[in-house]
Amino acid sequence: MDTKLEEFLNVMGEAERAGGRVLHELTELAKSLVLRELLKKVGHDEGYYASELAAHVRRLGGAPSNKTGDFVEKVRAVGDFRAKLELLNRGQRWVIRKIEEQLPSIADAELNAFLVVMAKGHHVNIGALDDALKEGLA
Secondary structure (H helix, E strand, O other): OOHHHHHHHHHHHHHHHHHHHHHHHHHHHOOOHHHHHHHHHHHHHHHHHHHHHHHHHHHOOOOOOOOOOOHHHHHHOOOOHHHHHHHHHHHHHHHHHHHHHHHHHOOOHHHHHHHHHHHHHHHHHHHHHHHHHHOOOO
């Protein structure tokens, strides 16, 4: 497996694990039941993406990382709940940007298709969380 691709996929997996942990913590803090359900759904997506990224690394002959990115501590350092959610969406946008930067260089069709779907899923989740923020659920 190409070292740069393995590193990219592992960084993405670490980011997804961090996002999942953040979402678990934010779900516990959410006052709105609607927001709580939304955060659980987005957290589920993060777990799915992390698992699939690791599976692709293995399939392509690499060694998947089991680390969690430092994003968890960044969100914990923010005092305001709404600001934590806004930072979460900035993190989601970062993941999309990194995927879009790498897609043209990814020749493996299966991995490329997965990353396209993963980026689209992040777009959907960002939109849903933006809507929740506009509706005052946070």
